[in-house]
Amino acid sequence: MNDAHHFGGQPHAGGGSSGGSYRKDLHTYVWGLALAVTLTVVPFVLVNWHVMTTASLWIAIGLFALIQAVVHFRCFLHVNPPHEHVDEMLLVLFTVIIVIMMSGGTVWILGNLHTRMY
Amino acid sequence: MSGETLGTNPGFRLRANYHHINREDEVNFGFWVFLMSDAIIFGLVFATYETMTRATAGGPGPKQLYDIGSVAIETGALLMSSFTYGLASLALKYNSGRRAVIGWLVVTLLFGLLFLGFEVHDFLTMFAKGGGPDRSGFTSAFFSLVPLHGLHVTSGCIWMVVLIVQMLRRGIDEDVKLGVQRLALFWHFLDIVWIAIFSLVYLGGLA
Numbered sequence: 269m270n271d272a273h274h275f276g277g278q279p280h281a282g283g284g285s286s287g288g289s290y291r292k293d294l295h296t297y298v299w300g301l302a303l304a305v306t307l308t309v310v311p312f313v314l315v316n317w318h319v320m321t322t323a324s325l326w327i328a329i330g331l332f333a334l335i336q337a338v339v340h341f342r343c344f345l346h347v348n349p350p351h352e353h354v355d356e357m358l359l360v361l362f363t364v365i366i367v368i369m370m371s372g373g374t375v376w377i378l379g380n381l382h383t384r385m386y
Numbered sequence: 387m388s389g390e391t392l393g394t395n396p397g398f399r400l401r402a403n404y405h406h407i408n409r410e411d412e413v414n415f416g417f418w419v420f421l422m423s424d425a426i427i428f429g430l431v432f433a434t435y436e437t438m439t440r441a442t443a444g445g446p447g448p449k450q451l452y453d454i455g456s457v458a459i460e461t462g463a464l465l466m467s468s469f470t471y472g473l474a475s476l477a478l479k480y481n482s483g484r485r486a487v488i489g490w491l492v493v494t495l496l497f498g499l500l501f502l503g504f505e506v507h508d509f510l511t512m513f514a515k516g517g518g519p520d521r522s523g524f525t526s527a528f529f530s531l532v533p534l535h536g537l538h539v540t541s542g543c544i545w546m547v548v549l550i551v552q553m554l555r556r557g558i559d560e561d562v563k564l565g566v567q568r569l570a571l572f573w574h575f576l577d578i579v580w581i582a583i584f585s586l587v588y589l590g591g592l593a
Binding site: 290293294297300301304305308311312315316318322325326329330332333336337340341344345355356359360362363366367370371372374375378379382 | 426429585586
């Protein structure tokens with residue numbers, strides 16, 4: 269069967285011959301900008317006014333950053349399964365696993381070492 | 387580039403539909419592989435920075451060195467540049483003409499240069515406060531991470547100038563089009579790295 273159609277979706281939205289109207293595409297970018305501005309302003313305000321304890325601030329900053337990264341991938345890089353860029357999403361998720369293992373492992377081991385030394 | 391072409395990439399599935407792959411998909415997917423390897427490099431430099439945040443050796447720390455106002459302006463400039471690059475991509479996709487594409491790229495370039503200007507100003511302020519890269523493990527780690535992103539933005543700006551010159555001389559041909567698409571991936575990717583920098587380094591350090 270035609271599984272390329274099932275997985276592939278449209279060609280790259282960045283150019284060429286894919287479907288969709290100009291208004292619809294512009295809409296995606298405007299939404300991306302609006303969401304990104306909101307998700308940026310809130311943590312800056314929280315930190316500037318220091319409305320919470322440091323630990324809860326860190327959690328809030330991390331959550332806002334994660335959501336904003338997803339918004340950027342979705343609206344600016346058009347990683348938008350199952351319609352667009354399914355392969356790229358697999359690549360990104362694989363990279364995320366690698367980064368979690370290597371960076372997370374580094375922070376874990378060195379943090380552990382740090383607490384043992386003092 | 388007919389409607390026949392489906393978005394399959396040779397990297398993930400060499401299947402019966404391999405002949406459907408066009409050059410655009412192939413080249414852009416290869417660039418995605420580069421971006422993700424770059425993401426791993428950034429991830430490891432981030433990890434180094436996180437392990438070094440307390441290693442100030444009696445020198446100035448994040449709260450003495452970082453300026454939240456300046457970081458807010460840099461963040462805004464980079465975010466706007468991502469949006470205006472999106473408008474350049476749309477102008478290219480819908481054949482709005484060379485002037486529209488070049489116009490939005492120039493606006494993007496100006497936002498990129500604004501970002502770099504404020505960043506250099508930040509670094510000079512840190513030097514003046516005695517927080518240069520030779521001061522402590524913390525400042526060394528800072529100056530390996532944040533200027534690494536700045537260098538990426540600088541090379542993105544140079545690439546943008548090259549594309550603008552190519553468009554002025556040759557018009558919009560297939561190579562220029564692919565170049566604009568790949569720089570779009572690079573530019574939006576750098577904005578995502580910046581999310582991690584302003585969250586982990588600046589906001590995390592000032593919280």
